[in-house]
Structure formats: structure tokens, C-alpha cells
Amino acid sequence: MIPSSSLSVGLVQQSCCEDRSSNLAASACGIRSAALQGARLVILQELHTGPYFCQTEDCDQFDRAEAIPGPTTDELGALAAELGIVIVASLFERRAPGLYHNTAVVLEKDGSLAGRYRKMHIPDDPGYYEKFYFTPGDLGFQPIATSVGKLGVLVCWDQWYPEAARLMTLAGADLLIYPTAIGWDPSDSDAEQQRQLAAWQTIQRSHAIANGIPVVSVNRVGHEPAPDGRGPGALFWGHSFVAGCQGEILAQAGAAEEEVLVVDLDLQRSEQVRRIWPFLRDRRIDFYGELTRRFRDQPFSH
């Protein structure tokens, strides 16, 4: 499918509380607002139905998981159909007892489930204990075909991996989409916090540049205290943004407030930019085989 040249994209940056229905109501409110402003594709942040529950390792948190399709895809599918838009959501998927994923879903404008992406790169840091909760994805890096284009949906930690962005691009993605939940350790210095925020935007902008496609990243805001009362909690840094095909920032949200951004993307610009920056033409695929190694401890032989 050839995407139309202009695509209006909405980003819903929100804070989350413990109550699932309140969070979903806030998401729906943001989606409606974006649609009213003309958005035909609306993207929610990572795990938007609840607080970021990975601050501790706690078996009871698995109760938050749900089937896909399931209650949230039903609700958001109905909203997508009502508004005639495509929605990207991010859910805690219960696949089988003891088998869970961090999964993004795409709802088509007729309400159907267009596809899912299971987060491939799983972090694990103090306060972000995701390896406890999420089995690494097994669906690979495959764009999801929709009425508004092929969506290169990835999730959060994936954003640090050029490999993920490239594989989505090679499979025909028209744009890259990152629902995310990233924040500062409130005990870090201001300089360290600013370096981290800048690095987070820089690496994602670089995916736009390397691949000649837009990048949309949607993050949460707000402070969420540690559930066990130990440690400083997480201060999500917002700054949801859209970058164009040369990595230029087209729009970005602030650090602390809930916001709805609506941005017009010209998807035909990829064709123009890739003609002046034909990076895909010159990849040395004859020498890239070693990318599948963990580390090249031994001298390279070809």
C-alpha cells in the first residue's frame, strides 16, 4: 500500500494512576482530542493502562496482564472505529500462565486488530525490572500494515538499538513508533539527567537519519513513587516528540505536563531524502554478518 503523502499523527502524553479505568478514560480523552484536530493515527505511551509497575519484582503485578485480543483492545478498537482512526496502544500481554510480554497493538480504523509487536529488547535496571515481567518478543521486527501506512512499531528499550530501527526499515516501515516509559532517577545530578534526556532524543533522531523515515516517540510524565516505599521512585521525563526524515524535531512536549501533540507528516519526504542521502544503497551487507555475534573476541576473518 502506498501511504498518502500527508499523515496527521497524534501523540498522547499522560500520567497514570493506579486505577485502570481512569487511565483508559484519560487516554480516550487524548485520542478524541487528537482526532478532533485531524489526527488519523494516534499513539499512546508504553503500558498506559496503569502505573509503571516494574519498579519492583512482585508476583501480584502479573494480575495486571490481559489477553490480546482482550478488554483493552475491545475498548480501544471500538474507539478507533467510532473515530475512524488508527490507534497504537501498549499492553501487558498475558499469553499463557507464566508467559507474559510487553506488547504494542495496532487497532485499525474499522476497530479490528491490525497486528501486534512484542518488545524484543528487554531492559533490567534498578527500578526497571522488566526481565522479571516480560518474556523477550518472538515475532521479530515486522512492520504492521494499516490503512495509514506500514507502522514500524517498537517499544521503549528498543529505541537504543539501531539494529531494530534498521530491520523495520528494511521490511518496509514508513515510520518508526516508540511507546515508551523512561524517566530520571531523582537522585541523579541535573547534568546527568540532562545528558540522559539528550541521549534519548539523539539516538531516536539518529534512527530517522540513518533510515530516512520519521520517528514518533511517546513517553509518560509524572512521578511514581516506589511501590515498596524504598528509593526515590521514577520521574518520567515526558518530551514526547516527532522527528522528520533528517532527524529534525518537528514537535515536542514538555517534561512534566500531560499533552496532546498533533503533527502533520509528509511520508513522501522519505523518497526525497533517500535520494539525496542514499544510505540504503551503500550498506556493506557482505561484511555485516558479524552483527549477529555477541562480541568479536577473536580477530575477524572474512
Place this chain on the structure above:
Amino acid sequence: MIPSSSLSVGLVQQSCCEDRSSNLAASACGIRSAALQGARLVILQELHTGPYFCQTEDCDQFDRAEAIPGPTTDELGALAAELGIVIVASLFERRAPGLYHNTAVVLEKDGSLAGRYRKMHIPDDPGYYEKFYFTPGDLGFQPIATSVGKLGVLVCWDQWYPEAARLMTLAGADLLIYPTAIGWDPSDSDAEQQRQLAAWQTIQRSHAIANGIPVVSVNRVGHEPAPDGRGPGALFWGHSFVAGCQGEILAQAGAAEEEVLVVDLDLQRSEQVRRIWPFLRDRRIDFYGELTRRFRDQPFSH
């Protein structure tokens, strides 16, 4: 070899004229200045012995090529030995009749040739007709071991490829080094020129971030008219810079002037940054095999 924790790096950003000996004298002057300021590693820009001759396709330009080792490595090797420093230079290599490369060389502090890197990704744009002059490198992505660390030497167009940076990292590079010659088309709008410059820094900073190692990029300055008098020529944009392990800019030169930068790098910081950002830990090498394809026209099956 474990690099020392602190490494002072010098960057020589210069303009070039037609006369080889004048250009080399200017390079030597910059190298001496950097060494006097404490640099133990000094990096020159791409093809620093002459003008950027790839603006047209002209067989006579092959006369500029030289053997490696050859006259320039002899001169720079002697200087490296005199000053007791490591030098990274960039030469037009004549390998055999009709077989030429764009090759970076590393001179050890004893004056010996520590190694060479043949540019792997070769551009070809109006005014940058490199595919006419340079056979793509056949040595792969292998850091060059020196007394100051393992140097991940790449050249110019390579800087747009995350694969190159990653492969150097996986092979143990302590830092990434890009001699480069990149400039504006003077007929482009100011907005386009600024997007290009920002993209150029952003993609290289992203390599520092993705891999947790510093990046040093050295570019030329000055306007060089088209040799055939047709077209606006090239306006090299300078902005040589050093980025730390989180992609933060540690120092950068201006757009138009010859400059020598000397920057202290803490190579042990890679260890610290990679502990908080353990990207190498989580790479999904089981799903990266498709990176060796030109494009994934068919649905991915794993």
C-alpha cells in the same frame, strides 16, 4: 591492552590548497600544536594532502594517489616518532594500477605503521563522485591496536552507518574516529544546510550512545570551487567535534576557521556508562540475521 584512563586527543581542522607540501606543512603545524598541548593522539581530516578532488570524475586525479607505506606515511611517521604520539591520517591509496582506496592510516609513536582502514562505505552524489575513485574497502571493520588504545577508525560516509560503529565496538574499539570531508551545497537553503549539519552531528553522537564509547570527528573547512568551473563547488562545514560516551559534545570547532582542538577523554568512562546503559547485554542477535539483506521484500520468516 588496557588503555590508560585519560587520553588527550588532538583534532586538526584545516583548509587545503592545491599544493601537497603546503597542506602537509599545515597538518604538521597543527600536529605540533596539539602535541605541545599534551595530545598523545592526533587526528587529521579526510584526504588532507590536497583539495577534495572528487568534485568531478577526472582520470588525471589518480596521479594524486600514493603507496602505503609511502611518502606521506614516511613523513608523518617521522613526526609521530619525533613527538612520541600516535597520528591518524587519511590518504588516497594506490594499491595497484587501476585499484585505489580511500584509506586511513595509523602511525605509532615509534613511527611505524600500526595499521590501515580502507573506507568501506563509498558515497556518490553530485560533487562527491567517490565511486569513480575509490574501490570499496576489503579489510572489514577492525580496530587498530595502538599504544593509546584500540582505535575504531572509520572514514566519512561510514559515519552514517550504525552497522560500522557497532562492528568496530564488537571488535573492541575504545573510541570511534572519523576523518571526514563534508560540506554544504552553497545553493541549498539555510534551513536545509542546518538540518544537514545537525543530522551529521546527531548520527555520530548516536554511535557514542549506542556503543558507550567516545567519538572523534575531524572535518575540513573552506570553500573549494568546482575544478571544471561548473556548479557552486563545496563549502566544507568544519564543526569537528568530540562526543563523550553518552553522546554529549565535549568540544567542537567552528564552521569556517582552521582550528586545533585538544580534548581529554576518560576511556574508563565506557565501563561506567555501559554499566548503567547495558545495551550490549540485550542485543537480540537471534533476530539480527536479516541485517545482511539489502531489503526484506518478502515477509520475514524466522
